[in-house]
């Protein structure tokens with residue numbers, strides 16, 4: 001398993017590469033995702049695989065990462081996953097999945113949020129900056145902030161604070177409560 005020193009060497013600040021390593025925050029993320037054994041799970045911006053390597057059991061796991069330097073590490077860390085080098089914003093439209101997990105740079109997350117209502121998944125769990133506005137999704141999804149992540153939750157430590165946000169698709173006829 002890639003250790004924290006190796007993660008620090010792999011991380012490229014140009015790509016906002018901070019890798020989530022806090023066991024407590026990872027547990028909250030997995031719980032929020034509510035992954036079922038028959039789910040297809042897609043993680044976008046998978047980094048060095050610190051989220052994917054302990055993903056709960058599922059039917060299939062696909063991880064997408066833009067940075068080609070990290071692909072070999074991902075293949076090693078998550079040998080049971082399908083690893084794809086490419087752009088999350090394109091692949092979220094092309095791949096089939098029930099659960100979407102993402103911790104992308106904020107500018108990419110902003111674009112991702114815009115396309116989410118068109119996509120037929122059940123649950124998404126996204127890390128996002130404080131400014132990302134999820135209110136625009138409330139007609140389609142129940143939106144819940146799960147926790148915040150910052151500093152030593154990551155290797156290397158992330159200077160800014162992010163939120164983990166769960167989006168659960170609203171069932172037709174369900175009353176809007178939030």
Ligand SMILES: C[S@@+](CC[C@H](N)C(=O)[O-])C[C@H]1O[C@@H](n2cnc3c(N)ncnc32)[C@H](O)[C@@H]1O
Nearest residue numbers: 015018019020045046047065066067087088103
């Ligand atoms: C903050 S890191 C998070 C890594 C991992 N998900 C975690 O939490 O440890 C964001 C990752 O998204 C990748 N990334 C940036 N833009 C991307 C895009 N358009 N498509 C796929 N991955 C992207 C970066 O290379 C980086 O590895």
